[in-house]
Amino acid sequence: MRKYFFPLVILVALAAAGGYLYYTRGRDSARMAQVYNWFQDQSSRPDLMMTSGAKCGDAPFIFPTNGLIGFIWDDSFRPGHRHSGLDIFAGTEIGVTPIVAAYPGYLTRQADWKSTVIIRVPEDPLQTGRQIWVYYTHMADPQGNSFVSPAFPMGTSEVYVEAGTFLGYQGNYSGDPNAPVGIHLHISIVEDDGFGNFKNELDINNTYDPTPYFGLPLNANINSDAIPYWGSYGVNQLADCAAGNQRKNMDLKNKVVLITGAGKGAGRTLALALAQRGARVAVNDISPINVEEAAAEIIANGGEAKAYVEDIAKKVGVQYLVKGVEDDFGAIDILINHASVEPHTPLLKMDEWDWHRTLDVNLTGVFLTVQSVGRMMREQGHGAIINIVAGAGEGSIKDAGAYLSSKAGAAMLSRQADVELSPHGVRVYAVENSADVVKDVLSILEAQ
Ligand SMILES: [Zn+2]
Numbered sequence: 001m002r003k004y005f006f007p008l009v010i011l012v013a014l015a016a017a018g019g020y021l022y023y024t025r026g027r028d029s030a031r032m033a034q035v036y037n038w039f040q041d042q043s044s045r046p047d048l049m050m051t052s053g054a055k056c057g058d059a060p061f062i063f064p065t066n067g068l069i070g071f072i073w074d075d076s077f078r079p080g081h082r083h084s085g086l087d088i089f090a091g092t093e094i095g096v097t098p099i100v101a102a103y104p105g106y107l108t109r110q111a112d113w114k115s116t117v118i119i120r121v122p123e124d125p126l127q128t129g130r131q132i133w134v135y136y137t138h139m140a141d142p143q144g145n146s147f148v149s150p151a152f153p154m155g156t157s158e159v160y161v162e163a164g165t166f167l168g169y170q171g172n173y174s175g176d177p178n179a180p181v182g183i184h185l186h187i188s189i190v191e192d193d194g195f196g197n198f199k200n201e202l203d204i205n206n207t208y209d210p211t212p213y214f215g216l217p218l219n220a221n222i223n224s225d226a227i228p229y230w231g232s233y234g235v236n237q238l239a240d241c242a243a244g245n246q247r248k249n250m251d252l253k254n255k256v257v258l259i260t261g262a263g264k265g266a267g268r269t270l271a272l273a274l275a276q277r278g279a280r281v282a283v284n285d286i287s288p289i290n291v292e293e294a295a296a297e298i299i300a301n302g303g304e305a306k307a308y309v310e311d312i313a314k315k316v317g318v319q320y321l322v323k324g325v326e327d328d329f330g331a332i333d334i335l336i337n338h339a340s341v342e343p344h345t346p347l348l349k350m351d352e353w354d355w356h357r358t359l360d361v362n363l364t365g366v367f368l369t370v371q372s373v374g375r376m377m378r379e380q381g382h383g384a385i386i387n388i389v390a391g392a393g394e395g396s397i398k399d400a401g402a403y404l405s406s407k408a409g410a411a412m413l414s415r416q417a418d419v420e421l422s423p424h425g426v427r428v429y430a431v432e433n434s435a436d437v438v439k440d441v442l443s444i445l446e447a448q
Pocket residue numbers: 071083085086087185186187
């Protein structure tokens with residue numbers, strides 16, 4: 001009963017708290033639509049859930065709780081309202097999802113604060129000589145029974161806490177027992193009044209844009225189209241985490257990487273670059289000459305590589321390939337799907353065989369390798385898959401109808417595979433084919 005009840009509770013609670021959300025940025029705000037979709041079916045995008053304690057590259061703040069970033073700085077819930085912080089929704093019941101300090105400082109909880117603490121940060125990590133305050137709230141049930149840690153009773157003043165210190169649990173206290181908010185953490189970064197006190201947090205003019213503190217696009221004036229989160233299937237979302245990614249650096253040393261279409265082009269460049277970083281490289285191509293050359297070049301440079309000549313458009317070819325790599329290397333940590341055919345023929349002249357071959361290599365080949373390697377990675381509980389796609393951006397390429405169609409399919413396949421596999425520790429990315437493709441792939445892998 002309670003489980004089924006939950007999404008409804010959130011919607012009702014939000015509706016009660018804010019009227020319905022007021023769309024200052026128009027009813028077509030893509031980000032708001034995604035948030036409401038998530039409220040109605042949280043299982044639809046498990047990849048959007050942020051992890052407590054995680055950090056984006058060299059951004060100063062760690063993420064303070066588990067959940068989805070539902071509302072950001074300067075969102076508006078009703079005419080005239082401007083949201084002063086960010087709201088992170090756990091998707092659980094009240095009183096179960098922990099909140100930790102995002103940054104060290106001196107914690108105060110005033111004598112009448114049922115659901116709130118504030119932490120004074122004497123030295124703003126982004127501006128020397130400036131004192132700021134970090135405000136955390138809604139840590140109580142609708143009646144005001146507190147979920148704040150017993151370590152910080154009401155009246156607590158200036159207690160030093162480290163980043164990661166447990167502060168309390170997400171709740172839904174609004175001050176009005178009959179109109180609780182949705183279950184979330186509201187966190188904001190508040191100005192000092194110049195006399196050592198914090199300003200009124202409710203006024204956005206007294207707060208700072210949290211974007212640079214978390215390394216995420218948390219300003220509604222700039223981000224209207226995507227829920228901010230770390231890790232994703234695309235390069236655009238990767239930019240969300242401007243300075244990299246919160247996940248621990250993947251040391252590429254001794255990682256087993258399988259690259260399809262590694263005989264030439266970017267596939268071969270990637271194989272060499274990964275081998276230089278200490279990866280053990282399994283190179284695949286349908287043409288033996290090029291791929292054996294690529295392996296020999298890596299070995300000549302002191303790296304480890306082996307060539308596998310198989311057609312990844314065929315299930316039996318993929319089975320031999322994956323079995324061979326597993327026998328020779330013991331596992332596959334990273335799969336890069338670079339194999340591709342690109343006939344340059346107008347659609348009206350295109351031969352049916354060319355069309356099929358393009359789809360077989362560029363789309364079915366990705367499906368077969370993702371399925372086969374994905375099963376192995378799910379068992380391992382970790383892995384990264386990168387599919388080189390095209391056509392996600394604007395524009396067309398002359399006479400590339402079959403190529404672009406197949407690559408757009410591979411982009412969607414990547415997204416779906418990521419949703420299925422990310423709960424098992426396996427991430428699937430689509431990287432747009434471009435002059436920068438090698439750099440883009442390496443930056444994803446190095447940020448893993
Ligand atoms: Zn809020």
